[in-house]
Amino acid sequence: MSAPTLNPLHPGEWLGMLGGGQLGRMAVHAAQALGYRVAVLDPDRHSPAGAAADEHLQAGYDDAGALTQLASRCAAASTEFENVPAAALSRLAQDIDVAPAAIAVAVCQDRAAEKAHFQKAGVPCAPHAVLRGAADCAGVDPALLPGILKTARMGYDGKGQRRVNDAAELAAAFAELGGVTCVLEQRLPLAAELSVIVSRGVDGQMVTLPVQRNWHVNGILATTAVPAQGIAAELQAQAQQFAQSLAAEFGYVGVLCVEFFVLEDGRLLANEMAPRPHNSGHYSIDACSHSQFELQVRAMAQLPLPEPRLHSACVMLNLLGDLWFDAQGHRREPNWAAVLRLEGMHLHLYGKADPRPGRKMGHLTVTAPTAWEARGQALAAARVLG
Ligand code: ADP
Ligand code: MG
Missing domain, CATH: 3.40.50.20 (Rossmann fold)
Incomplete structure (x- = not known):
């Protein structure tokens, strides 16, 4: 056909x-x-x-x-x-x-189904077990401990997860998470975290954004840098290839983001997928010829998909609600004018009236001719934001 x-x-x-x-x-x-x-x-x-x-x-x-x-x-x-x-x-x-x-x-939406999809597409992922009840916890393979217990559904930004060191902690954490179906993953020694955005059209054409390198703080994405410095080109190409395999296996249409772990021994494992544009792809608005959102719209509207080109090195900083409070916990407005005075700043605020710690209020993409300069400017911006 x-x-x-x-x-x-x-x-x-x-x-x-x-x-x-x-x-x-x-x-x-x-x-x-x-x-x-x-x-x-x-x-x-x-x-x-x-x-x-x-x-x-x-x-x-x-x-x-x-x-x-x-x-x-x-x-x-x-x-x-x-x-x-x-x-x-x-x-x-x-x-x-x-x-x-x-x-x-x-x-x-379901980490158990997601892991099965990785396996079906031939993409490696963390050693894991699906736990559907307390009896499954008791019978778990000890090689999976220490591990991370994650609710199969509704987890995001590190929510619905518990680090467990032994069988007793596993049983307690499973109960604490409400006894719902969970996935227990072996806790892995991570050297880096990456993500790849792929867009696929109804005609099967696929394009990917350049590979993103991500840093999380307290389970929430804090920083993305592109190009993904320190990551071998072959590994980046492998991540893009895996993301395409996962999209093709679905017969997917639209934008899919795949998060990856790079282990200390150099292996690349898929972590999770999001069936939509992703926080780690926001940099593409300012640093790429075509953004992840344009790729989403083009896929939906059955327009041709362009191969996106990175035209600037960049660092993206998430702006969480914490920035709207001083050390005493009083409300303040970050000094945007001072940030925007620096070179290469692209500020995106989402129009949310109610800042709360951990809430994603906006992001700042810092673009520059080289990764080194983008990093320097991002550090300067972070200093101004306090
Ligand atoms: P979320 O839906 O909250 O993004 P993730 O599964 O991506 O959930 O986990 C959040 C973060 O926790 C990851 O980005 C990574 O830093 C860490 N993490 C998750 N699973 C593991 C694991 N098996 N080993 C080591 N670290 C992990
Ligand atoms: Mg994640």
């Missing part, structure tokens, strides 16, 4: 977005730049994407009336929110093109 050919949507047509967070907001900007109109479905009246969209349907993701409205208005739909019920995507797919498909989103 030959791959379907592209049937591009016309400017002025409507795209639907499930979820109204910052990822949706940046997708709205990219869609509007290409002449599309966007309807966002999100229950929050103050949703960042809702504020930018041509229309904000303020309703739950399982609201039958709102889904019908979205399906009648839009030619295609996507999701920016990983935990949107797969049933909502299936409902939309009865009437319009949905990218990615509900089945791919469902796999990415």
Whole structure:
């Protein structure tokens, strides 16, 4: 069977977005730049994407009336929110093109299914076991300890995870996480963390962004640098190849992000996937010829996918709500003017009114001619932000 050919949507047509967070907001900007109109479905009246969209349907993701409205208005739909019920995507797919498909989103929502997908696609991942009840904990292979216990569903930014050293801690942590299905992973000696964004069209064409190197603090992404310095070119090519294999195995349409571990012995393992643009890909707005959001919109709208080119070295800093409080815990506004006075600064604020510690309020991408200069400027920006 030959791959379907592209049937591009016309400017002025409507795209639907499930979820109204910052990822949706940046997708709205990219869609509007290409002449599309966007309807966002999100229950929050103050949703960042809702504020930018041509229309904000303020309703739950399982609201039958709102889904019908979205399906009648839009030619295609996507999701920016990983935990949107797969049933909502299936409902939309009865009437319009949905990218990615509900089945791919469902796999990415469940760490057990995700690990099975890695294995099916021939992509190595951490040694692990799926624990469905207390009895599974008792019978666990001791080689998996010390390990990290992760709830199979609904985990993000390090939430829903416990580090466990022995069988007793495992049993206690499993109970503490509510006895829900979990994946226990062997705790691995990490040398680096990488991620790759791949976009795949309905015609099967795939393009990838350059490989991102990521640093997490307290389980939340803090910094991304591109190019991924210190990572061998062959390993980077391997990561891009793995990401493409994972997308192709699904027959995926849209943007998929795959996170990887590089182990101290040099091995590359897949960690997890997100069926959407990803925080680690935000740098592409300012440092690449085409951003992850444009790639998402192009895939949805059945437009050709360009091979994105990195035109500047960059460092992306996440701006968490913590920056909006001084050492005494009093509210303050970070000194944006002082940051923007530095060379190479690209500030993105998501329009969230209510800063909280750990909440993603925006990001700052620092671009420069060389990785060395980007790093220096990022350090200068971090100093100004305090
Ligand atoms: P989340 O959905 O919260 O991003 P991850 O599975 O990516 O969950 O885990 C968050 C972070 O925890 C990873 O980026 C990595 O730094 C660390 N981590 C996760 N799994 C392991 C592991 N098996 N061994 C060592 N570190 C890990
Ligand atoms: Mg992760």
